[in-house]
Amino acid sequence: MGAIKEVLKPTSKGYIRFRRGTDRTMMEHVVVWEKHFGKVPDGMQIHHIDGNKLNNDISNLQLVTPLEHKRIHEGCKLINGIWYKPCSCCGKYKPMDKENWYFSRGWINGRLCKVCYIEKSSQTRKTLIARGWKRYKPKANRNEDN
Numbered sequence: 001m002g003a004i005k006e007v008l009k010p011t012s013k014g015y016i017r018f019r020r021g022t023d024r025t026m027m028e029h030v031v032v033w034e035k036h037f038g039k040v041p042d043g044m045q046i047h048h049i050d051g052n053k054l055n056n057d058i059s060n061l062q063l064v065t066p067l068e069h070k071r072i073h074e075g076c077k078l079i080n081g082i083w084y085k086p087c088s089c090c091g092k093y094k095p096m097d098k099e100n101w102y103f104s105r106g107w108i109n110g111r112l113c114k115v116c117y118i119e120k121s122s123q124t125r126k127t128l129i130a131r132g133w134k135r136y137k138p139k140a141n142r143n144e145d146n
């Protein structure tokens with residue numbers, strides 16, 4: 001480990017970087033974490049618990065999988081081993097399962113819980129029907145030019 005040679009401008013994501021003697025560019029939070037726990041395992045990421053990327057105290061750093069990281073930044077919470085996601089409509093935290101959310105290719109589809117989604121689509125349908133929309137359009141008439 002060489003001494004810090006040069007502190008660089010933060011990355012576009014706001015992480016503190018610096019260059020050390022013989023090493024390539026390092027992120028400060030990675031260096032701090034590795035000092036305590038050893039090398040960051042392949043494919044794992046480090047999350048700033050309080051959301052402040054300048055706070056690289058070890059108590060603010062958490063090793064997470066990329067999936068966990070994505071969920072944390074979407075505002076999800078892990079409580080007793082179950083992930084909860086907030087609905088952008090009703091604001092309630094709901095377990096991330098098929099009872100509460102619609103899934104598409106293994107991922108939750110959209111930001112509305114099932115209840116809100118159903119509510120919203122029935123509202124949309126009512127509005128459309130009120131405007132004269134019919135669910136099944138008759139086939140286009142092909143004899144218009146006669």
Ligand SMILES: [Zn+2]
Pocket residue numbers: 046047048069073
């Ligand atoms: Zn993070």
Ligand SMILES: [Zn+2]
Pocket residue numbers: 087088089090091092112113114115116117
């Ligand atoms: Zn909802």
